[in-house]
Amino acid sequence: MKKTLLSWLLIGGMGLSGAVVAQSDYPTVSQLNQRLQRVASNASATLTSLTKTEGGKDIWVLKIGTGQLDQKPAIAVVGGVEGYEVLSVELAVQFAEKLVADHSDALEASTFYIFPNMSPDAYEQYHASLKYERRGNAVSVDHDRDGTPGGSAYSDLNGDGMITMMRVEDPMGDYMISKEDDRVLVKADRSKGESGKYSLYKESKDNDKDGEFAEDLKEGIAFNKSLTYQFPVFEPLAGDMPVTQKESRAMLDYLFEQWNIFAFVTFSPANNLTSPLKYNAGNAKKRVVTSILENDQALNVLVSDLYKETVKQKGFQQDNQGTDGDFFQWAYFHFGRLSFGTPGYWVPEYKDSTGKGKSNAEANYLAWADSLDMNDVFVPWTEVKHPDFPGKKVEVGGVKPFVMTTPSFEKVSEIADQHTEFILKLAEMQPKLEIHNVKTESLGNGLTRVTMDLFNNSSMPTHSEMGEKSRWLRKIRIDIDAAADKIVSGNKIELMESLGAYEKASFSWIIKGSGNVTVKAGASHAGFTTSTVKL
Numbered sequence: 001m002k003k004t005l006l007s008w009l010l011i012g013g014m015g016l017s018g019a020v021v022a023q024s025d026y027p028t029v030s031q032l033n034q035r036l037q038r039v040a041s042n043a044s045a046t047l048t049s050l051t052k053t054e055g056g057k058d059i060w061v062l063k064i065g066t067g068q069l070d071q072k073p074a075i076a077v078v079g080g081v082e083g084y085e086v087l088s089v090e091l092a093v094q095f096a097e098k099l100v101a102d103h104s105d106a107l108e109a110s111t112f113y114i115f116p117n118m119s120p121d122a123y124e125q126y127h128a129s130l131k132y133e134r135r136g137n138a139v140s141v142d143h144d145r146d147g148t149p150g151g152s153a154y155s156d157l158n159g160d161g162m163i164t165m166m167r168v169e170d171p172m173g174d175y176m177i178s179k180e181d182d183r184v185l186v187k188a189d190r191s192k193g194e195s196g197k198y199s200l201y202k203e204s205k206d207n208d209k210d211g212e213f214a215e216d217l218k219e220g221i222a223f224n225k226s227l228t229y230q231f232p233v234f235e236p237l238a239g240d241m242p243v244t245q246k247e248s249r250a251m252l253d254y255l256f257e258q259w260n261i262f263a264f265v266t267f268s269p270a271n272n273l274t275s276p277l278k279y280n281a282g283n284a285k286k287r288v289v290t291s292i293l294e295n296d297q298a299l300n301v302l303v304s305d306l307y308k309e310t311v312k313q314k315g316f317q318q319d320n321q322g323t324d325g326d327f328f329q330w331a332y333f334h335f336g337r338l339s340f341g342t343p344g345y346w347v348p349e350y351k352d353s354t355g356k357g358k359s360n361a362e363a364n365y366l367a368w369a370d371s372l373d374m375n376d377v378f379v380p381w382t383e384v385k386h387p388d389f390p391g392k393k394v395e396v397g398g399v400k401p402f403v404m405t406t407p408s409f410e411k412v413s414e415i416a417d418q419h420t421e422f423i424l425k426l427a428e429m430q431p432k433l434e435i436h437n438v439k440t441e442s443l444g445n446g447l448t449r450v451t452m453d454l455f456n457n458s459s460m461p462t463h464s465e466m467g468e469k470s471r472w473l474r475k476i477r478i479d480i481d482a483a484a485d486k487i488v489s490g491n492k493i494e495l496m497e498s499l500g501a502y503e504k505a506s507f508s509w510i511i512k513g514s515g516n517v518t519v520k521a522g523a524s525h526a527g528f529t530t531s532t533v534k535l
Helices: 005-012 016-022 029-040 086-102 104-108 120-127 246-255 294-310 327-334 361-371 409-428 465-470
Strands: 045-052 058-064 074-078 111-115 165-169 175-177 185-187 198-202 261-267 338-342 378-384 394-399 433-444 447-456 476-480 487-489 493-496 504-512 516-523 527-534
Touching: 029 045, 029 058, 029 086, 029 120, 045 246, 058 086, 058 246, 074 086, 074 409, 086 104, 086 111, 086 120, 086 261, 086 409, 104 111, 175 198, 261 327, 261 409, 294 338, 294 409, 294 465, 327 338, 327 465, 361 394, 433 516, 433 527, 447 476, 447 516, 447 527, 476 504
Parallel strands: 074 111, 074 261, 261 338
Antiparallel strands: 045 058, 058 111, 165 198, 165 394, 175 185, 378 394, 433 447, 447 504, 476 493, 476 516, 487 504, 516 527
16 A cells, blocks of 8 residues: 555654554655655664665665764664665664664664665666566666666566466477476486476567567666675676675775674575584685684574574575675675575465475465465466567466565564564674773882773674775774873784684883873773773
């Protein structure tokens, strides 16, 4: 149900939670903007447009916190890295709404950066007259490099307003009917003597007559395929070089100024929260590191356990721990921060009366949907006349776009509640630097020895191992405000690489003179602590 501006203004008077309850389907870009503006009306929140996409849509960031925001550890929450994952945007926005409405206490110790939608051009396709799972932005790109952008885009062959799949009978094809569900096609396993009977394409025509289908889409660059880590050169939707788009450049420029971010939570296909990354010694030692580092793996397991305790849903999970050029891997391998990814939702795993499940995700989804009498999730295979396959049987059908990644909107509030709880628990685990055991000892002749311990009172170290290795996290700095000529022993400024979980480091100075001196220790991503002592 689409809201008029008047109805949204009336809802706004009821408070943030009223806006979420009143919505009956995933919001439009305009409706999202209105909700973000309401969040920004809170004194603890600042809404900034980093840039506008080629399609004229804002790339927003919400900065939420109190006090000295840049001097406190921060978590960045990112939605919409894939344009077709509309749930990811809603989870990020609802987190912001719930944070300012119900969890202001969390803002005393932590800062939060929320990027609600990094793919608004693609997100818009969910509400378009022609629905398909779009990834690319509004930039015009010649994906197949034939000189004509959009030469062989999708075509709605059966006129149902959706882009599904197209199967063509072909004895040399790679696909066969699944033994688990005759509505589903799977790749034939030739090692088992299976033979293909179909070729499978996205619903389309060969408009440019090059023998390819849907290879030159009327969409541009995908945000989640165009970052710098393992950039997929010469692949469609990636672009010629990484970070060439307004939205990716603006976001990274912004992030490189936010030194206080210690972790990312990205709502994306990549998932290391129910299935932690695994350390590989060989890959960790390569010049281009392709494995999570050993100490960070232990942290991933720790946070994964927290996630599974907090987010109760179980489902048919597919193994996706990052793809080339994606944001989830960039945040860890190139930005050096702890990076956690989750789709936020999985289709429940279906098992029949004998306890037997499905090995294929589509077959599992359809069996689960059938068990709930969900009749509007599949387009039956229907024969169409196709100009590019004269004399061949061509059928259009398949699972409808969005349904496998998008729960009904009525379920989203509960999902958002659980993920809000998880993010807040993750924030509670942030590094906590404290000064303990402060002692002074008079040495005579106006000299005083000052000793103290710097303690990280957290189960999380001050630095990820990757951040320490890549030097993209600032070192812990310990400053004593005595004049340099008054410091007989010890350094006015000390730098430490890191402090582990519940680890301490001891410091000592000999100071000449009387009065008070103050020691300040920390880093923006680990927080700061101070102690004043009388000489």
